[in-house]
Amino acid sequence: MGLTGGIGSGKSTVGHMFAQAGAVLVDADAIVRSLTAPGGDAIPLIAERFGTAFIDAMGGMDRQRMRSLAFSDTDARHALEAIIHPLVQSATIAAAAAWEDQGKHWIVFDIPLLAESARWPSVFDLIVVVDCLHETQIGRVMTRSRLxxxxxxxxxxxxxxxxxxxxxxxxxxFNDGVTLDALRSEALQTAAWFGL
Incomplete structure (x- = not known):
């Protein structure tokens, strides 16, 4: 299962609800962090494309500098995605194979930018989107991240x-104006609908 949703939608909360119900949860953000950490596979490609100014003193990607660039320059964001997305997809496929070898067949991949990439839809048996209103997203992220x-x-x-x-x-x-119990119930109904 590919699980996605906009920032502040509650996607990660739903992912953890699936995990509590027996799914294996694989976090794409954690994969990205490992790829962009010191020694990560993305580091040489990032240095080549963006320069060593985007590599921090420890040898990992300078996240703050890259975040500022990516949110202000669409071409730079696309260039970064062109580096990161194929590596994350390869890691995702490898993780799925490893879990299936262990007899785990309900594997949920929490992928924030699933809809943004043409590479993802063919990877998954089904895609679940967690959705909420625009103003709800803004309020949640401002409160959570103090931005x-x-x-x-x-x-x-x-x-x-x-x-x-x-x-x-x-x-x-749809995760808007509902309690956590109601959200959990809808998540489990969705899983049951697909025979999970």
Whole structure:
């Protein structure tokens, strides 16, 4: 299962609910962190494309500098995605094979930018999107990350639209104005619908 949603949608919360119900949860953000950590496979490619100014003193990607560039320069963001996405996809496929070898067949891949990449849809048996209203996203991220509204809006604008995410979905879980218990119930109903 590919699981995605915009920032502040509650995607990670739903992922953990699936895990509590017996799924194996693989976090694409954790894979990205390992790829861009010192010695990570993405580091030489990032240094070649962006220069050593984007590599920190420890040898990993300078996240703050890269975040600032990626959110202000669309071409730079696409260039970074062209480096990162194929590496994450390869790691995802390898992780799926390893878990299946251990007899695990309900594997949930939490992929924030699933809808933004043409590479992902063919990888998964089904895609679940966690969705909420735009204003709800903004409020949650401002509260959680203590970011100004303008920064949050810039992050949201750099991601796929709600309509684009919903278009690629086999199922949509609407996480707005619901309790955690109601959200869990909908997540489990979605899983049951697909025989998971």
């Amino acid at each position: 100004p509204r303008q920064t949050v809006e810039s992050i949201i604008a750099s991601q796929a639209t709600r309509a684009q995410r919903r278009f690629c979905a086999d199922a949509v879980i």
